[in-house]
Amino acid sequence: MKVRKGFVSNSSTTSFLCDYCGEERAGMEMCLEDACMYECVNGHTFCGSHVELDSSPEAQKLIINKMLVGQAAKYFELAKGDEKERYEKYANETLTDCHKMMSLKGEELEDWIANEGEDYVCSLQYEIPSDYCPCCKFKGIAADDMIAYLLAICKLDKKRTKKEMRKKLKDLGSYDDFKTWCKGRSS
Numbered sequence: 348m349k350v351r352k353g354f355v356s357n358s359s360t361t362s363f364l365c366d367y368c369g370e371e372r373a374g375m376e377m378c379l380e381d382a383c384m385y386e387c388v389n390g391h392t393f394c395g396s397h398v399e400l401d402s403s404p405e406a407q408k409l410i411i412n413k414m415l416v417g418q419a420a421k422y423f424e425l426a427k428g429d430e431k432e433r434y435e436k437y438a439n440e441t442l443t444d445c446h447k448m449m450s451l452k453g454e455e456l457e458d459w460i461a462n463e464g465e466d467y468v469c470s471l472q473y474e475i476p477s478d479y480c481p482c483c484k485f486k487g488i489a490a491d492d493m494i495a496y497l498l499a500i501c502k503l504d505k506k507r508t509k510k511e512m513r514k515k516l517k518d519l520g521s522y523d524d525f526k527t528w529c530k531g532r533s534s
């Protein structure tokens with residue numbers, strides 16, 4: 348996730364960048380939820396409008412299940428030292444809710460999603476399964492993924508590439524010259 352923090356006089360602004368469309372949403376002390384953005388399990392950040400959630404209750408049930416299991420796993424990871432008891436409790440409560448939700452059908456399920464499910468989907472903006480992430484499906488390519496791919500197919504080493512880039516900047520003179528050089532070589 349790309350989060351930028353800026354400090355303007357006494358206020359602190361946070362901004363989120365969509366990996367899919369490039370839109371930036373900024374605000375004071377903003378969180379992902381305020382920005383109406385989501386993060387997938389692989390760390391891509393994107394606007395809520397790009398999440399293609401199937402609207403049938405049975406489909407939502409499966410999505411919520413994946414999210415809750417992911418959330419419980421995160422709690423178990425955090426359950427260490429002084430925080431062991433607290434996070435284990437959260438994890439177990441999450442799994443209990445998840446089991447309860449999975450046993451529901453029809454109207455009962457719809458009621459659960461309408462009442463409790465909505466809270467979960469809103470608070471679990473960080474656990475969108477990759478099936479619902481436009482970047483994991485490569486509908487839009489996140490810059491980091493493109494860099495990783497280019498380094499892989501060109502068999503380049505990240506550290507060495509950075510070193511070469513610094514040398515190139517020195518040879519060319521300025522950052523503007525560097526940009527012009529890149530533009531002239533890419534199709």
Ligand SMILES: [Zn+2]
Nearest residue numbers: 365368370394
């Ligand atoms: Zn977007």
Ligand SMILES: [Zn+2]
Nearest residue numbers: 387391480483
């Ligand atoms: Zn993703």
